[in-house]
Amino acid sequence: GAGVSQSPRYKVAKRGQDVALRCDPISGHVSLFWYQQALGQGPEFLTYFQNEAQLDKSGLPSDRFFAERPEGSVSTLKIQRTQQEDSAVYLCASSLVGDQPQHFGDGTRLSIL
């Protein structure tokens, strides 16, 4: 497909475990964004990449959250020592460049037990 692909779609982890969420953006899209969406809320910005450079990580809630995009395409969001409050849907979006419309994936629903 030509859309943004995220995996896994669902992830259940025990509190304290580390998790890794993957995002495959639309081919050729320079900009990549991660958002966190709590139940019944709008998405909240986490971080932004332009190619492989992480230009804004001001939305990451703690130093347990880490994102990378080493080759400028696929991105991984890693959460260390997960807590219950990390339970949410994590959305990835990509765009041709930063100020162009963002196309979202269907997200990864993370549940921390």
Add this chain to the structure above:
Amino acid sequence: QQQVKQSPQSLIVQKGGISIINCAYENTAFDYFPWYQQFPGKGPALLIAIRPDVSEKKEGRFTISFNKSAKQFSLHIMDSQPGDSATYFCAATEGSTLGRLYFGRGTQLTVWP
């Protein structure tokens, strides 16, 4: 602090009626205002967007009205259909934040047949 305030939280409309969702913002640097539609288990999908140099934009049954002086904008869905039942998010961004979107909390729209 919510950068974009959205109302109502939920909306019930009869088939064929007009659905109206309102949003307000404070940051006068915002220069792009998209609306997203989200179905359960799916990512947000761009519906329609407007820039502040126009007061209205129409695409099919969807219209954005924009009031720059009042810092408000709204989505009107004409001839609402049961298939329009979804959660709608307004959002805003400014060029200096490289495309980072600030979302409202969402409006859950139900269209009764």
